[in-house]
Amino acid sequence: MAIASAVPVSVEPDFYHTKTKYKGILGWIFTTDHKRIGILYLVTMLVFFFTAATLGVLMRLEMLTPGRTFVDAQTYNTFFTLHGIMMIFLFIIPGLPAVFGNFLMPIMIGAKDVFFPRLNLLSWWLFLFGGIFALVSVFLPGGAADTGWTFYVPYSVRTSTNVIPALSAAFILGFSSILTGLNFITTIHRMRAPGMTWFRMPLFVWSLYSTAWIQVLATPIIGITLLLIAIERWFGVGIFDPTLGGDPVLYQHLFWIYSHPAVYIMILPGLGVVSEILPVFARRTIFGYKFIAFSSLAIAFVGSLVWAHHMFTVGMSNTGMFVFSFLTFLVSIPSAIKVFNWIATLYKGSIEISAPLLFILSFIIQFCIGGFTGLILGTLAINIHVQDTYFVVGHFHYVMFGGTGFGLFAALHYWYPKMFGKMYKQAPAYISWFLATVGFNLLYFPMFVLGYEGMPRRYYDYLPEFQTVHQIATVGSWILYAGIVVMFVNLVVSLWRGEKATANPWGGETLEWKVPSPPPLENFDEIPVVTTGPYDYSKYEKAAQEVK
Amino acid sequence: MSSHAAEAAPHGHTHRDDVGSKMGMWLFLFTELILFGGMFIVYAVYRYMHQAEFHLAATELDRLVGTVNTIVLLTSSLTVAMSITAIQEGKKSLAMFLVGMTLVLALAFLVNKYFEWDHKFTVGLYPGSPELVNKPQGVVLYFGLYYVMTGLHALHVIIGMVVLAVMMGFIRTGTIHKGSYVRLEAGALYWHLVDIIWIFLFPLFYLLH
Ligand code: HEM
Numbered sequence: 001m002a003i004a005s006a007v008p009v010s011v012e013p014d015f016y017h018t019k020t021k022y023k024g025i026l027g028w029i030f031t032t033d034h035k036r037i038g039i040l041y042l043v044t045m046l047v048f049f050f051t052a053a054t055l056g057v058l059m060r061l062e063m064l065t066p067g068r069t070f071v072d073a074q075t076y077n078t079f080f081t082l083h084g085i086m087m088i089f090l091f092i093i094p095g096l097p098a099v100f101g102n103f104l105m106p107i108m109i110g111a112k113d114v115f116f117p118r119l120n121l122l123s124w125w126l127f128l129f130g131g132i133f134a135l136v137s138v139f140l141p142g143g144a145a146d147t148g149w150t151f152y153v154p155y156s157v158r159t160s161t162n163v164i165p166a167l168s169a170a171f172i173l174g175f176s177s178i179l180t181g182l183n184f185i186t187t188i189h190r191m192r193a194p195g196m197t198w199f200r201m202p203l204f205v206w207s208l209y210s211t212a213w214i215q216v217l218a219t220p221i222i223g224i225t226l227l228l229i230a231i232e233r234w235f236g237v238g239i240f241d242p243t244l245g246g247d248p249v250l251y252q253h254l255f256w257i258y259s260h261p262a263v264y265i266m267i268l269p270g271l272g273v274v275s276e277i278l279p280v281f282a283r284r285t286i287f288g289y290k291f292i293a294f295s296s297l298a299i300a301f302v303g304s305l306v307w308a309h310h311m312f313t314v315g316m317s318n319t320g321m322f323v324f325s326f327l328t329f330l331v332s333i334p335s336a337i338k339v340f341n342w343i344a345t346l347y348k349g350s351i352e353i354s355a356p357l358l359f360i361l362s363f364i365i366q367f368c369i370g371g372f373t374g375l376i377l378g379t380l381a382i383n384i385h386v387q388d389t390y391f392v393v394g395h396f397h398y399v400m401f402g403g404t405g406f407g408l409f410a411a412l413h414y415w416y417p418k419m420f421g422k423m424y425k426q427a428p429a430y431i432s433w434f435l436a437t438v439g440f441n442l443l444y445f446p447m448f449v450l451g452y453e454g455m456p457r458r459y460y461d462y463l464p465e466f467q468t469v470h471q472i473a474t475v476g477s478w479i480l481y482a483g484i485v486v487m488f489v490n491l492v493v494s495l496w497r498g499e500k501a502t503a504n505p506w507g508g509e510t511l512e513w514k515v516p517s518p519p520p521l522e523n524f525d526e527i528p529v530v531t532t533g534p535y536d537y538s539k540y541e542k543a544a545q546e547v548k
Numbered sequence: 549m550s551s552h553a554a555e556a557a558p559h560g561h562t563h564r565d566d567v568g569s570k571m572g573m574w575l576f577l578f579t580e581l582i583l584f585g586g587m588f589i590v591y592a593v594y595r596y597m598h599q600a601e602f603h604l605a606a607t608e609l610d611r612l613v614g615t616v617n618t619i620v621l622l623t624s625s626l627t628v629a630m631s632i633t634a635i636q637e638g639k640k641s642l643a644m645f646l647v648g649m650t651l652v653l654a655l656a657f658l659v660n661k662y663f664e665w666d667h668k669f670t671v672g673l674y675p676g677s678p679e680l681v682n683k684p685q686g687v688v689l690y691f692g693l694y695y696v697m698t699g700l701h702a703l704h705v706i707i708g709m710v711v712l713a714v715m716m717g718f719i720r721t722g723t724i725h726k727g728s729y730v731r732l733e734a735g736a737l738y739w740h741l742v743d744i745i746w747i748f749l750f751p752l753f754y755l756l757h
Contacts, residue, residue: 217582245594
């Protein structure tokens with residue numbers, strides 16, 4: 001991104017070393033600096049991620065042999081519930097927007113902070129409290145919630161476990177998510193630097209913008225729905241409980257009216273990260289900028305209308321089924337547009353292999369597998385067969401983990417030098433990528449087979465004939481976990497041992513690479529004036545042409 | 549909005565952008581509307597499923613009380629709107645008086661609501677009461693929704709009162725003044741939201757029978 005007046009080299013200290021109002025830890029937890037808040041989110045989110053991932057590996061361990069391996073059925077139930085709640089509400093939803101969006105979005109649009117810095121801090125506090133609620137619910141008398149992350153009625157009204165703390169956790173986290181979304185929309189509308197028109201915004205910002213709208217428009221529905229269950233449990237008011245005349249299917253509708261758009265909250269920023277990183281390492285101007293930008297909005301819009309494809313077996317009119325199935329197919333179009341554009345960007349690029357790019361390549365392939373299996377699930381006849389089986393578990397892990405999760409790993413490796421001012425060691429990063437990708441596919445691909453053969457999800461036991469495939473998946477979970485551990489050990493150790501990073505180690509063209517690593521408190525000494533689009537690699541393209 | 553991008557560039561602490569602040573508030577109001585929207589969906593579905601029983605149950609509510617409360621709340625929206633005009637004209641004590649009036653009216657609404665609920669409880673129409681459990685399911689659902697929706701609305705009235713009380717303090721200390729009253733506007737917007745939701749609750753519960 002060429003800038004009219006070259007930004008002078010900053011003499012300001014970076015934001016870690018700027019004097020804050022409070023000292024030490026207080027300078028962090030009461031900060032209103034978007035960069036510090038981003039780091040706060042990163043640390044808290046990773047703690048939750050590791051907890052939940054460990055639970056996942058434990059579940060896989062339980063599935064090593066049929067029958068009881070080391071936990072009983074009730075414990076297994078609480079495991080997948082907690083794993084689901086934490087992965088969804090504490091890891092994948094806040095993951096990219098709250099961490100990287102907070103840290104980078106203001107810099108990418110040439111602003112000094114988000115529009116409502118104090119609200120931003122409040123969001124983080126709510127996030128922390130929500131997480132604490134989720135954890136506390138495990139240890140209170142009554143036992144951890146065992147409803148699955150979906151809290152389906154009537155079970156969630158009847159079970160004696162701690163559903164209310166878990167619900168409150170989700171409610172508070174939803175509130176936090178709304179405030180972040182609201183803040184981002186306002187920031188993107190009001191604080192872009194001069195010359196930063198809508199179509200000069202980096203695509204990551206576009207994806208955050210679409211995500212923010214879903215956060216604002218869909219989250220309140222889950223808020224009220226979960227609140228209604230809590231009220232139902234507390235006061236015995238009849239709302240969804242069939243014994244009081246309520247309709248449990250209505251609950252499912254309301255739940256998915258939020259939770260399906262929510263899966264686009266999870267995936268859109270991941271797609272944005274791909275569009276951001278790919279052109280840098282292909283040294284090519286991104287192909288089809290406007291298509292990618294608008295496909296985010298299209299996904300956000302159509303994605304809000306497909307919720308009932310989670311409910312094909314609960315009883316719905318044929319017309320309803322047909323419409324929801326059709327709309328589900330429709331969402332795949334904007335998603336495919338993105339994939340085609342990425343491939344076209346790579347085509348004839350001067351590709352430079354690096355850790356972030358490798359994670360992105362895994363992302364694209366895994367996202368495609370996840371997407372295609374989504375189409376299979378959206379087909380009415382097949383859906384009836386594989387509903388609530390491991391096929392579904394495989395599908396959503398491919399999209400959420402193979403997609404967004406890997407996107408997050410890529411983002412971490414790509415922006416790490418910017419965020420911490422250090423460069424990590426390359427070899428361990430490559431090893432971790434290799435282990436994670438191999439482990440991931442070994443873990444989740446067998447699930448499609450299992451599901452197709454009829455292995456239901458959320459069971460701690462299975463028929464003996466499934467054992468081999470289950471064991472392959474369990475071995476996969478160990479390899480994957482090893483990869484993740486290598487990755488984080490490498491990144492953490494490099495905080496101290498790593499070499500100092502330059503302002504622009506990858507040759508990125510977006511604004512965050514024009515400021516020092518790590519950036520100074522106010523990001524820019526002078527607000528930049530933007531004159532070109534975000535991925536202007538024409539000079540490389542010309543050079544590549546001449547070589548031929 | 550892109551034309552505003554340039555002027556919106558922040559300049560340290562002096563940065564002020566009332567349009568942006570109000571935009572944030574509007575977005576927040578959207579979320580509140582959708583929150584209640586979820587309940588309106590539930591209401592609509594159950595009303596469709598149990599039409600006759602909803603009619604029957606609605607006759608238990610006192611239209612007069614509802615009407616009085618509607619008038620009280622609408623008037624309070626008027627006073628809060630007038631307080632903005634007052635502050636625009638720099639009439640500080642008038643503005644404070646009008647916000648105070650709004651608070652008094654809000655309190656009147658809550659007191660009225662309290663007696664209404666209290667009456668329902670004495671005749672045994674509350675969730676889980678022996679009276680209600682024996683009634684048809686549609687009636688149980690109706691009263692469930694009645695308590696939840698008006699209860700949540702009352703909670704919003706209380707939140708709105710706290711917000712307006714803080715605004716009154718801001719006017720007193722001069723934080724809100726003739727040249728800068730976007731906070732008061734945001735508070736008033738919230739108050740109008742509380743009002744608007746009631747405008748839908750009132751006919752749905754009191755008038756439709
Ligand atoms: C180390 C990584 C992970 C492992 C080993 C793992 C493993 C598992 C297993 C074994 C299940 C339960 C299957 C069943 O019995 O039905 C499960 C469920 C689930 N996982 Fe993961 N997972 C991992 C990462 C993730 C990530 C990154 C996400 C989200 C972004 C995620 C989201 C979920 C959800 C939503 C469920 C469904 C919970 C429910 O049924 O209520 N998982 N996972």
